[in-house]
Amino acid sequence: MLSDKEKKDKVEEWYSQHSDDIFKYIGLMLNDYHKAEDLTQETFVKSFIYFEQFQYNSSVKTWLFMIARNTTIDYLRKNKKYKIIAALLSKNLESDVINTAEEIIELKEDVSYLYTSIKNLKPAYREVIILRKIKGFSTKETSEILGWTESKVKSTLFRSIKKLEQELNKGGYVYEQKFS
Known part of the structure; x- marks a missing residue:
């Protein structure tokens, strides 16, 4: 069992690695990037709280996305907003040269x-x-x-x-x- 300091360090490492993806995912789900910041923070707070429940049966990223998804759904339910809005499917701009x-x-x-x-x-x-x-x-x-x-x-x-x-x-x- 890790100490609170060790858990905090690990969660900070995860935050450094995955917070941008989590933020974008939540932002796409809500179409509200201001609220996505709050829910991203809440996701990582929950990862600290439930740290011992992570069994390494899946990747850390997958586990964090499960927490982010559940946090977002809880937020939508609490606010009676059942609109889950997806993101833009972007074209591959690296292969397409835009000239004009x-x-x-x-x-x-x-x-x-x-x-x-x-x-x-x-x-x-x-x-x-x-x-x-x-x-x-x-x-x-x-x-x-x-x-x-x-x-x-x-x-x-x-x-x-x-x-x-x-x-x-x-x-x-x-x-x-x-x-x-």
Whole structure:
């Protein structure tokens, strides 16, 4: 059993390594980056409080994301806000060279439309897209974070991608790249 100082040092190390990802994840879930700061802090306070419960059956990052998810859901429930808003699925800007202001505007319009389409998805679909496609968690890690089976993650992701493509197509937008 670690002393409080050792636990504090370990949690500070985790904070240094993972706070940016946790903050972005919560911010995407809430679409409120000011509140995301508070909930990120709360996530790490809870990691200190429940430190002994971490069994190293999963990665520290996965465990922290589970805490962040539960903290965010608790916040939404307490505030009667059941809107879980996903993030922008960004295009790979490293491989696309943007030469003109017009191309930049077109990209912003595409991202804006994608964001609007994601907002129209039901919460479970948004959440699985955030974790798998935006945050890059594996199916196993996503299942641990959401408390689902791996097969439920896979099937929900499949349905969410199809639904997102339908949403995109409603406005005449055809996304060339498949998400799966």
